[in-house]
Amino acid sequence: MVNITEKIKEIEEEMKRTQKNKATEYHLGLLKGKLARLRAQLLEPGPGAGGAGGTGFDVSKSGDARIALVGFPSVGKSTFLSKVTKTKSEVAAYSFTTLTAIPGVLEYGGAEIQVLDLPGIIEGAAEGKGRGRQVISAAKTSDMILMILDATKRAEQRALLEAELEAVGIRLNQDPPNIYLKQKKAGGMKITFSSPPKSLDEKMLYNILRDYRILNCEVLVRDENATIDQFIDVIMKDHRTYIKCLYVYNKIDSISLEHLNSLAHEPNTAVMSCELDLGITEVVDRCWTELHLIRVYTKRKGIDPDFSEALIVRHNSSIEDICDHIHRTLKESFKYALVWGASARHVPQRVGLGHVVVDEDVVSIVGSKSGLAVSTK
Numbered sequence: 389m390v391n392i393t394e395k396i397k398e399i400e401e402e403m404k405r406t407q408k409n410k411a412t413e414y415h416l417g418l419l420k421g422k423l424a425r426l427r428a429q430l431l432e433p434g435p436g437a438g439g440a441g442g443t444g445f446d447v448s449k450s451g452d453a454r455i456a457l458v459g460f461p462s463v464g465k466s467t468f469l470s471k472v473t474k475t476k477s478e479v480a481a482y483s484f485t486t487l488t489a490i491p492g493v494l495e496y497g498g499a500e501i502q503v504l505d506l507p508g509i510i511e512g513a514a515e516g517k518g519r520g521r522q523v524i525s526a527a528k529t530s531d532m533i534l535m536i537l538d539a540t541k542r543a544e545q546r547a548l549l550e551a552e553l554e555a556v557g558i559r560l561n562q563d564p565p566n567i568y569l570k571q572k573k574a575g576g577m578k579i580t581f582s583s584p585p586k587s588l589d590e591k592m593l594y595n596i597l598r599d600y601r602i603l604n605c606e607v608l609v610r611d612e613n614a615t616i617d618q619f620i621d622v623i624m625k626d627h628r629t630y631i632k633c634l635y636v637y638n639k640i641d642s643i644s645l646e647h648l649n650s651l652a653h654e655p656n657t658a659v660m661s662c663e664l665d666l667g668i669t670e671v672v673d674r675c676w677t678e679l680h681l682i683r684v685y686t687k688r689k690g691i692d693p694d695f696s697e698a699l700i701v702r703h704n705s706s707i708e709d710i711c712d713h714i715h716r717t718l719k720e721s722f723k724y725a726l727v728w729g730a731s732a733r734h735v736p737q738r739v740g741l742g743h744v745v746v747d748e749d750v751v752s753i754v755g756s757k758s759g760l761a762v763s764t765k
């Protein structure tokens with residue numbers, strides 16, 4: 389463990405010392421590749437990795453989605469949890485008040501969203517300082533991260549936290565790179581670019597693949613703006629998680645209007661004061677929008693739909709997803725579905741498994757066995 393941490397430090401030092409130019413870019417690319425490998429090793433549980441490895445806290449997922457509250461100590465994570473859920477998590481002015489993961493349930497538009505209050509993390513968390521590793525593992529399992537920041541603290545706090553999450557393979561508000569990589573048994577390396585790349589070239593990819601001992605493979609870079617970091621992410625894809633993040637500045641009761649105004653205009657950012665009860669509803673609304681969940685109501689034949697109980701599914705879900713959500717075997721007897729609502733071209737529209745539903749659609753599933761519509765119950 390100490391060895392890996394030391395090696396990581398050495399490489400980071402070497403990268404800092406190395407000037408960025410055309411002559412050094414291949415070398416820098418290789419160093420980045422090595423760094424990514426070491427960081428993954430550091431997180432792997434097993435002999436030499438020591439203690440908690442990559443495991444999070446023992447809280448099982450529940451509800452329709454999970455949001456993790458991540459931040460430095462005493463930024464107001466527990467205060468926020470206590471505001472938006474019925475759970476009371478201890479709040480105090482000293483650091484590390486919260487020592488474990490505390491789950492709460494946020495009810496919104498018929499959905500139940502699990503909110504995880506987590507211990508504060510500090511610089512070096514990714515390398516195992518404090519409970520950093522556990523906190524980050526818990527964050528990795530979430531559908532969305534709320535990065536709670538203290539508006540009264542220096543601006544660097546956000547970049548510091550981002551770097552900690554980056555280091556363990558979490559990618560915030562990014563899409564997976566548009567690069568195809570397939571390992572093969574033989575045939576050497578075949579590297580293709582669908583349009584001339586701006587910062588990559590064949591030799592660079594070749595060097596890194598060889599360093600990873602990937603000697604036979606097919607690569608297709610579909611994005612002309614793809615970077616070397618993204619290419620390494622594709623090689624390390626089993627260790628990468630792409631998560632939505634909303635940056636939330638708390639304690640705006642204690643800053644100037646000018647400062648407040650500049651924070652509020654940053655991208656993916658919201659501002660609030662838990663103490664004065666300002667901005668909380670907006671934060672919750674933003675979470676709902678960013679989670680891209682939709683509500684679908686089911687209806688039995690001849691009976692009005694039950695609007696008191698929504699089925700919560702992901703954005704772009706199909707009738708097939710709805711069936712799977714209701715019951716594992718429902719698909720087997722599926723004949724067709726009737727849909728009322730914005731996704732239906734006429735009312736009701738008769739559709740197959742591939743039909744994509746939208747928020748507040750009403751769906752009636754007709755099966756071959758009973759010939760009856762099925763509801764959630």
Ligand SMILES: Nc1nc2c(ncn2[C@@H]2O[C@H](COP(=O)(O)OP(=O)(O)OP(=O)(O)O)[C@@H](O)[C@H]2O)c(=O)[nH]1
Nearest residue numbers: 461462463464465466467480484485486508662663
């Ligand atoms: N001024 C101000 N203080 C706040 C606000 N929200 C929380 N606090 C205070 O900030 C301190 C820390 O709050 P906590 O909720 O314990 O912070 P935490 O992030 O959970 O802290 P740890 O669990 O130690 O990581 C407490 O003294 C709160 O009363 C706010 O909106 N404005």
Ligand SMILES: [K+]
Nearest residue numbers: 462480482485
């Ligand atoms: K605290």
Ligand SMILES: [Mg+2]
Nearest residue numbers: 465466485486
């Ligand atoms: Mg706390």
